[in-house]
Amino acid sequence: MSAAPERTRDTVTATDAPTYTFPVPDLSAEALAAVTAEIAATAAEYDRSGQIPVRGLEAAHRAGLLTAAVGTQFGGPGLGPRDLVRILTALGEGDASVGLLAANLLGTHAGQAAHPHWPAAYYDDLLLRSRGGPALVNAIRAEPELGAPARGGIPKTTATRTADGWVLSGHKAYASGGAALAYHVVWAVADEPDGDPERPRVGHLIVPAEAPGIRWIETWDHLGLRSSHTHDVVYDGVELPADAFVEIPRGPDGVYRDPAAQAGPAGFGHAALYVGVARAARSAFAEFARSRVPTALGRPIATTERIQAVAGEVDLQIVQAETLLHGALLRFEAGDTSILPELSAIKVAIGRSVIAATQTAVAALGNPGLSRHHPLERHLRDALCIRVHPPQEDVVLLTAGRRVLGV
Known part of the structure; x- marks a missing residue:
């Protein structure tokens, strides 16, 4: 795993080099799988205790994943949206809460890299804190009376x-x-x-x-x-x-519109972490199917066509979600701006696939899939939370319908 960032100078001015340097993380499949496994080892414990998943966050930090979006002008690797969704899929596969906290943090760093807007002293302090461990940030927006x-x-x-x-x-x-x-x-x-x-x-x-x-x-x-x-x-x-x-500037018509009301490429991080949850559900289902040997059957249920077909359906939904996620970002990176009005609908489609994959796995196992002794129960609960992230499905469908109908 990557080393912690090192300080390059004690003071900084507008013309100086970045105050800190942050490593480019190893995003090979093997390296990400190792981080996922380390985070997953404590996920159930934190789910039960409700405490901040400190060990999972520390694992992500040691791998350099929590500073992956720090801009190059600030001494970071400045990774783009497709690399960030790969990171967040891996973190969400380990622990959805770690994925959520990381998504909020990486989105902040990516926003600062694209359009520097933080007070210089505050952002330098955030980078300093990030040297020694996870330094979390979140946009705090909802209110009890206003709602979303x-x-x-x-x-x-x-x-x-x-x-x-x-x-x-x-x-x-x-x-x-x-x-x-x-x-x-x-x-x-x-x-x-x-x-x-x-x-x-x-x-x-x-x-x-x-x-x-x-x-x-x-x-x-x-x-x-x-x-x-x-x-x-x-x-x-x-x-x-x-x-x-x-x-936050108002629109050309003078009306303020919430930035989260419509999905954009930078907002796909939340969707990515839930794709990771679906992948974790697929793995948990497969492990159970390979180890479950009913007396009447005398062999693992994984050898039956019914369970094989269920595994295929789960995999289909995940393949669909991942293809939508990466395909949309590839089109955007290629300069295809026609996809912008469709991004919110793509996010909804990803959410439907994530939930379908997880629910299919749970339904096939019956009681074991709903038991807190089995990780599928936790994955189902976490997967359902994708629906709360803006823009929500009813708003997306209404907007898309009006666009299609021209009304």
């Missing part, structure tokens, strides 16, 4: 302008990573003395996790992703510098 931001509306969470910077106040929900986060990227509306109250600015604030005024409420008790620590968090007068606010 992708369905419209602006946040109640406010960033009040002061003479020195901003004061952040509000209550957020579903903040994956919990107290294990190093930085929060908090969606808020600006409250400014010279702002337009009818059309306030909307953006994200970059918030160090140890800033005074942050309080966690442990609300997460979910069907799947149980060790992701997707709790509520309250910001009570958190003071931040002036450059911590990053505005």
Whole structure:
């Protein structure tokens, strides 16, 4: 596995070389499989305890996977979307919660690489933290009253302008990573003395996790992703510098639209981790089928045509999901922009295949597939969580239908 990044200089200016260097991870099938296996060894334990999957995250960090999207201008390998989805498929196959936390982090690094927007001191600090271990980041957007931001509306969470910077106040929900986060990227509306109250600015604030005024409420008790620590968090007068606010521009018509309302190439990381979950379900099904020898049959059920056909159906669904995932990114990399309106529908199709593969495996095994003594039960719970990631299926189908019908 790759070594930890090394510091190249003690200070940095705008014209200096990157402050840190990060290794290019080994993405060979063998190397990724080794990381998957190490993470999988503790996945069931963390699922039961609900604790942050520290050992799984550390395994991903040692392999250089958590810094794979750090931009080359910051000393990182700057890997692109197809490499990142390969990483996230491997991590999700080991533990879906590790995959989720990694997807949020890698998306942050990729966004910073493409369009640098963090306060320089904060991003340098994030890279410094990433030298010694996992340094998690998440965009914290949902609110108890508003619900999913992708369905419209602006946040109640406010960033009040002061003479020195901003004061952040509000209550957020579903903040994956919990107290294990190093930085929060908090969606808020600006409250400014010279702002337009009818059309306030909307953006994200970059918030160090140890800033005074942050309080966690442990609300997460979910069907799947149980060790992701997707709790509520309250910001009570958190003071931040002036450059911590990053505005999200309105559309040409002056209307604010949530960036997550439509899938893009950078957003396929979440879909990729669930493809990994389906792969884990396929492996668990095959292992059970090879080892299960009913007395009446006298041989492994894997030798029966029924179980072989089920295995084939599971494999078909996974092949379909992986082909959609990588095929869409290949078309985009080739410059085929006609695929952009279809990306949300492709994400939905991937989700359907992931769930179909996992449910097919569970249904064929009956009670063993639903027992907490067997990993298939956990994989099913985790796979179902793909539906909550924006854009959600009903919105996607409505938008696609209107496009097809021209209405």
